[in-house]
Every structure is written in C-alpha cells, then in structure tokens.
Amino acid sequence: MSAPRESDPGAGWVRLDPRTIPATTLVAAGALVAAAVPVAIGMLLGGLGVGWVLLWTIGGTLVGTSATAVSEAARLAVTRYRVDPHRVERRVRFLSSTTSTLSTSRVRNVEITADVVQRRLGVATVRLASGETDGSRMTLGALDRDVAEDLRRRLLAGRATTDSSELVRLDPGWVRYAPAGVMTPLFGLAGIGIVFQVADWFGAVPEVLAWVWDRISGLPIPVIAAGVLLLALLVGTIASVAIFVENWWNLRLDHHRDGSLELHRGLLVARHTTFDGRRVRGVTLRQPPGLRTLGAARLDVVAAGAGTGKDEEGKAKQSPALVPASPLAVSSRVAGTVLGEPVPTGFDAHPPAARRRRLVRAIAVVVVVTGAALVPAVIWAWLWWVPLVAAVLTATVAIWAGLDNSRGLGHAITAGAVALRKGSLLRRTDVLRREGILGWNIRRSPLQRRAGLVTLVATTAGGGGAFRLPDVGLAQAPELWRTAGTVWDHLARP
Template identity: 75%
Template sequence: MTTPGSQHFAASRPDPAEPAPEWLPLDRRTIAASTVVAAGALAATAVPAGSGLLLGGVGLAWVLLWTIGGTILGAAATAVIETARLAVTRYRVDAHRIERRVRFLSSSTTSLSTGRVRNVEISADLVQRRMGIATVRLASGETDGSRLILGALDREVAEELRRHLLAERAATDTSELVRLDPGWVRYAPASVMTPLLGLVGIGIVFQVADWFGAVPEMLEWIWDRIGDLPIPVIAAGVLVLALVVGTIASVALFVENWWNLRLEHHEDGSLELHRGLLVGRHTSFDGRRIRGVTLHEPPGFRVLGAARLDVVASGVGTGKDDEGKKKQSPALVPASPRAASADAAGTILGEPVPTALRAHPP
C-alpha cells in the first residue's frame, strides 16, 4: 500500500476508539460526462479525417464506417473504462485525513492529512457543469507536495469538502481584488508566445495533410500562387500569417482560461480564484503558504502598459510533483493594465509594489 504524504499522517492519527468513516463512491454521472466528452472529441476528429479519406478516393461507405463506427466504438470504450474506474475507486474523509483507495489487481491508497491540505481546486467542464458534478484536486503545502484527485463528485459535495478541508478559512470575510474586464483581451496577442502559437497552428495543418499524403499537392498549390514573389515578401507573408493565426489562438486561450475571472482575498491572506469558460475552475491558495508574487512584464506587455500577476507559494508552479501530476498554475491575474495587477499584488503583500529598484553596478 502506498501512502503519499504519510509522513504527516502519524501526527494527526485519530483516536482508535472512533469508528472509521465509510468508504464512499465517486459520482456515477461522471461516466456519462466522460462518454459525452469523448464522443464529442472523436466526432470533431472524424470530420477532417473523413474529408481526407474522401479526397483520397475512399468509398463513402468505408468513410462512414471508419468515422461513425470509430466514434461509437471510442465512446463505448470510454464508458466501459469509466465504469470500471468508478467500481474500484472509493474515498473517505474524517476530521484528520482524506483518503482515496483503488482496488483492482493490486490495492493502492493515497492519504493526505487534512491539516496539510493547502490548495484546493474544483473544476468542471461544460458537460460536468450541466450534470452538476465537478473534479476536486487537492495539494499539500510542500514544494513538491502530494496531490489527490477525486473525479468526479456532486458539485455540492465538492464545495462542502472544500469548506471542510479549509475549515474556518472558507467562511471568513473576503474582499474582491480583481474582476475580469473583457477589454483585457486586447493584451493577449502581446505575448511572446503569439508567433509561436501561429507556427504551431500552421504545423498542425501540414501534419494533418501529411496523414493523407496531401502535402505535395498543398505545396504545389501554394507555390503556384506565390512562386513569382520575391523571397523577402514571401518571408514577410509567412510571418504575417503566423501572427494572424497566433493572435486568434492567443485570444481563444485567453477567453477560455480567464473568462468570469474573480480573485478574492481572505482576512488570513488566503486567496480564492474563480475562472474559466469551457472548464470552470475554483482554486483556493492557503495564505500560510503564499511567499510573494511576481509581476511579469515582457517587452510586448511593457509597450502596452500591461502586466501579468503570479503567486509565489509552496507546491505551486511549473513542472510536476512527486506523483507526476502537473503542479497548480501560479497565475492569478492575466495580462491586464499594470495598475490592476500591481494593486492586487500590493494587497497580497500588505504593502505597495516597489517601483524604484537598485540597478546592477557597472
């Protein structure tokens, strides 16, 4: 039996005389939710795949068999896998710890001391929100703290679990630091990632074309139209195309990640972050683990007078934790007017963000 985080377990072991809480199942609606999402993704993939097969001379009957049949088969496989996952997964919560047990060919139990839970994230995509369920992600406060994921629970159960784990912190008075201004979307293309996103988008088009052996025809079609142009003009055109595609992608990512943004500050320094369009996210940051903030001002942001605000906290950042899971994102405020990010940073720090800094010596 593996128990990540068990180094903190003995200190909070309950009284042996207390009856152990019962093991609870995950919400069965997650089977339908996962199946619908998988079917949608497969159907979206089937459209370009079917078009490529038709262009490649494959008969309509075979195209329908591969696309529709593949979608149905993939959705059915997802339903079977999710049913099996829910059948072998249980969890339980008491005043001292939260545990998740998976019993299949072998038994695995993950335990987190409730006193060590520092970050709680509740997320739900469109289908999950419609069905009233949500995925809960918990993280302990260490730099590479253990994580525990429960996917999925009834939305009210998930919120009640969050309040239980955060205890009095979840009920203290809060002040709103930041609320999204839709006009901030204009800062999204100023990121240095915009041209890279454009190049990736163009690369995806060629990759899909390569699956169907259509790259030579595509290149020939393009060259017939631009072959007579000077090389510098062609290079400039490719750059402009990459910027246009990258701008569309960066705006789409901004809207998906930051729509309905609301950042709240608790009296004890804890933070509550609500955001997301297709996938709604509610993240809690324990004030005792917040060490500071970072204002990101790359060249594009500086030109526009914008900045992005990240939190510096234990167990939060880039990379993966000791379970191989992606760590919680440190982003608190997206690209926005610098004053908005700086004001939020000042409230979190308890003092204004310094503006005059000492330069390096010659």
C-alpha cells in the same frame, strides 16, 4: 438513494459520483467528433471513398466513445474515497490495491473544476495539494458539486468562509493584451504545422504544397516570407484570444481576512481555486516585450503546491496564475494587497560588467548564426545574400535583447519583501516575502569571478522553490542574502 455524507467519519469508503461516467463519455465523444472532421477531409483529399471515410470516422468515434464509457465505469467500480478529521484517503482496488493518503492538516490549496458537461450534470473534480513545494496531490473526480464545496470548506478549516473583499473582476477589454504574449507566433506556427501534419497522415503534403506554390510562385521571396509571418501572427492571434477567453472568463479574485485567496475563472471549464494565505510566499509579475510596450503585466502567486511542471508524483502542479495580462496598475495593486505592502518600483541596477557579459553573448550569437549562414552561400553563389540578411537580423535582435536584458536586471529590498527582476523576452519580477525566504545560494563561474559578479538564488517553499538573480555585484550581494538573517554572512567567506 443518496450517498453517505463525507463529513461523517463513520461513513467509511464512499463511491465517486456515478454521473462522472456520462460526463466523461460526452466530453470524449465531442473531442472525437471534432477530430473526425479534419481526418475525414484528409481522407477525401487522399482519394479514399466516401463509404470508407464514414466507416473510419463514424466507426472510430463510436469505438472510442464506448471505450471511454467502459473505462470510466471500471474506474468508478474500483475507486473509493473517505474523509475523516485527520486524513483524506483514496483507494483503488483492481488486480492490486493502492491507497493514497493526504493529511487534512497539510492541505493548503484546493481546486474545484467543472467543464460544460460536468456543470450541466452537477458534478465537479476536486484537486488537493499539500503545503510542500513538491508535496502530495490528490484528485477526486467526480463528486457532487455541493459535496465538493462542502469538502473544500472542511479541509480549509473554515478559512474559505471568512470575511473577504473582492480584488479584481475581468474587464473584457483586457482581451487586447492576449496577442502581445511571446506565445502568439508560436501558436501560429503550431497551427500551420498541424495542417501539414494532418496532410502528411494521408500523403497529401505534395498536393497541399503544389496548391500553395501555384498561388505564390510569382511573388518575390521577401514578400512570401512576410506573408508566412503575417499568417502565423493571424493564426496565433486567434488562438491567443481563444485561450484567454477560455481561461479567464468570469474571473473573480477574492482576498480573505487571513490572507487566503479565492479564484473563480473559466468558460468551458470552470475553475474554483483556493490558496491558503499561510502558504503564500510572494508574487511574480510577468512582462514580455509586448506587454511592456502596452503597459501591462500578468500576475502569478508564489505559493506552496502551486507552480509549473509536475510534482514528485508526476501530477501537474496547481496553476499559479492569479490575474491575466492586464494594465500594470491593476496587477501591481493586486500584488500589493497579497504582499501587504506596495510592489517596489525603484530597482538597484547591477554593475556595468553585467551588461558587458550580455553584449558579449549577443555578439557570439551573431557570429555563430552568420557562420552557419555562410555554408549555403559557399555552395551556391546566388545565395550570397543569406549570410548578410542573417547577420543583420541576428545582430538587431541579439543586441537589442542584450541591452534590454541589462536594463531590466535589478533588485529592490523593502521592510517586508525582496524583489528580483531579470530577463528580456521572458521578463519577470519575483517579489518574495522576507519572512518566507529560507536561505540563499551563491554561484560563481570563472568568468563571473574575473568580472566581480555572483549569481544569487533565493530558496523558498513556494513556486519552483528557487528564484535566481544573475550577475549581482560583490558589494550588493551581502545586502540581499542578509534578508534571510545574518547567519548567511558565511557566504562571504572565500
């Protein structure tokens, strides 16, 4: 028996698709099996008998899988939803009744996701976001795939079917940019940490350390440090490539005539995201040092309901990612299409006082780190080299970061957009549509007042809602805040 059509206002409350039970249960079972393998190895290394290992791993997997199935069946039994021309409602009736409502006229972003199991079973999860920066979100999981697509088209009032042009498809060669991100070494350190964490669960850390030390004890300390760094980079590279492939496989970005964007991507979890063109406020180009060296950038959209972190209901916001790390020309071309004009290439530099502030901070970091490194050298004289190495390394990194940060600091104003660039390790260029800027905030610390600098913060209904540009010259500030209208000239008053 087929469920009533959601497009019929009189259909009343409708159940979620029952195929969500096997879909979620199979995914949970796979995760439990994957977790059981390292746990079993740790138990065996800890000296536990094979019978006990099988009991805990297989038994735990069966119990966890059964609990997931029961939980999903209960969720399906108590959850209903309905859609009418004015609103989308989701009701949960258990010990108490909770009804969530989202006005159809406020829905701006729609995301349809389906993992490998859901795709095989023909179901998908629908996530709706309203037009406010931290507005309401609603998740319906899971619906029949055709029902989910029909719901997306209805909520977007036909915008999803307007004429469109393809902006970009994934080039497999872009995977070479994945390890150039700032997260690569962190992924590597996290991977090494996970190994020791699993070993700690079974009290096997001393054995692991002894096994490692037996093989490296004869090497000089600098060689050991370099080996650990290379191992972290290797593990991080593998993790970065795997994450890139999972997130961006089958990428296709379409641009509709009304300015809406439609994004398809994902390998294990397929994602289909639509951004309402009326709620797109700009774009962000992200260029950490590795990507800048390779002439690449990642592109995010600045849109209402999309961003990092969680909204006011504690739910994750819709991802703003549009194009992965790719050649800068590709990201800039896509950004220009989204904005309706080319991305600025020439930026107005900030005063020399901005660079001095960054160099002073760099020197302060060097002094603090070197001072901390002196402590072991005072206690153990043979560690005299520690503060020297700390000073050299810290000075090299901190002064480079300060100079690179000051070189990157700048802004540009065009007929239809304002570009704000800042950062070094996290270099980003926010290009905001002038029509979407709600206003400016001005902030000045005592040191900034003495240096004749200000920090400007543009507010817009998209992304995080606030885009900060530090250390702007007093003579440059009025040109920026007037992009939101001459009414903001009152900021110039003492």
